[in-house]
Amino acid sequence: MKTKIVFMGTPEFAVPVLEGLIENYDVVLVVSQPDKLVGRKQVLTPTPIKQLALKYNIPVHQPEKLKLDYAPIEEAKPDLIITCAYGQIIPENILNIPRIGSFNVHASLLPKLRGGAPIHKALINGEEKTGVTIMYMDKGMDTGDIIEKKEYKIKNNDNVGTLHEILSIMGRDLLLEVLPSIIQKTNKREKQNEQEATYAYNIKREEERIDFYNNGKKIINQIRGLNPWPTANIVVNGEEFKILEAGFKQIPSKTPNQVVEVTPVSIGIGCLDGIIEITKLKPFGKRLMSTKEYLNGMKKETILNWKINE
Numbered sequence: 001m002k003t004k005i006v007f008m009g010t011p012e013f014a015v016p017v018l019e020g021l022i023e024n025y026d027v028v029l030v031v032s033q034p035d036k037l038v039g040r041k042q043v044l045t046p047t048p049i050k051q052l053a054l055k056y057n058i059p060v061h062q063p064e065k066l067k068l069d070y071a072p073i074e075e076a077k078p079d080l081i082i083t084c085a086y087g088q089i090i091p092e093n094i095l096n097i098p099r100i101g102s103f104n105v106h107a108s109l110l111p112k113l114r115g116g117a118p119i120h121k122a123l124i125n126g127e128e129k130t131g132v133t134i135m136y137m138d139k140g141m142d143t144g145d146i147i148e149k150k151e152y153k154i155k156n157n158d159n160v161g162t163l164h165e166i167l168s169i170m171g172r173d174l175l176l177e178v179l180p181s182i183i184q185k186t187n188k189r190e191k192q193n194e195q196e197a198t199y200a201y202n203i204k205r206e207e208e209r210i211d212f213y214n215n216g217k218k219i220i221n222q223i224r225g226l227n228p229w230p231t232a233n234i235v236v237n238g239e240e241f242k243i244l245e246a247g248f249k250q251i252p253s254k255t256p257n258q259v260v261e262v263t264p265v266s267i268g269i270g271c272l273d274g275i276i277e278i279t280k281l282k283p284f285g286k287r288l289m290s291t292k293e294y295l296n297g298m299k300k301e302t303i304l305n306w307k308i309n310e
Contacts, residue, residue: 002026014084114142121200123225216248245280
């Protein structure tokens with residue numbers, strides 16, 4: 001008889017993990033966040049995990065507050081609960097329901113970057129490496145004992161989108177690798193070192209605004225760490241521009257927060273130790289485009305007179 005699993009997850013990141021479990025085990029119930037209104041037309045849209053579960057005719061439970069509405073999990077009588085980017089704190093009494101235990105796939109090398117935005121913060125913080133961790137769940141936020149970790153060396157051209165794809169597949173593969181030992185109760189188990197713990201709380205709106213009084217490396221890490229979502233931004237003449245790609249030219253300090261050069265393919269804004277060369281942007285009310293496209297038909301003087309973040 002296949003091991004019975006209740007899977008708890010919500011976004012696209014968790015889809016490969018659930019697919020891997022469906023192919024190899026008996027996923028008897030999927031728990032996901034409630035459907036949300038999406039887009040300008042506010043269409044009620046199921047989560048990516050719910051869509052996958054329905055494709056395989058797996059029952060889905062979507063409680064507004066899990067701690068008040070978890071009877072379907074008890075009724076499923078699972079051997080395991082496995083979570084990946086679910087989005088709610090799971091109470092201890094629910095974690096204790098399965099026969100074998102409750103486990104999590106987390107997109108960082110714990111105890112570093114506990115919390116809901118580990119991929120974003122790995123880039124924003126300028127980390128040299130990140131990875132995935134398979135861990136026991138407990139009542140804390142990503143504080144459970146570690147079973148296995150796998151590292152990934154961050155490349156200079158990585159952003160949230162590329163890391164998201166790489167780590168989701170890595171998480172699936174590592175989970176499937178260690179699950180047999182978890183089921184047989186022969187897996188490794190290591191307590192986290194609290195002295196090394198760091199946190200990756202969800203991105204706040206104010207963290208998206210670029211401050212050109214910072215150094216260039218910090219600004220580039222911010223842009224990479226918010227691309228393609230939720231995206232870094234600046235305000236130009238009172239309108240928000242989303243900034244998705246840029247380069248950094250380190251030179252003796254120019255005037256920060258002012259456009260200092262305009263080339264056929266970039267807009268250069270001074271920062272603390274050089275120039276941030278914007279190459280891809282989304283002006284307010286317009287589509288995403290290259291800076292080269294944006295500059296077509298624009299007067300250089302108009303760009304040089306931008307009032308930024310005022």
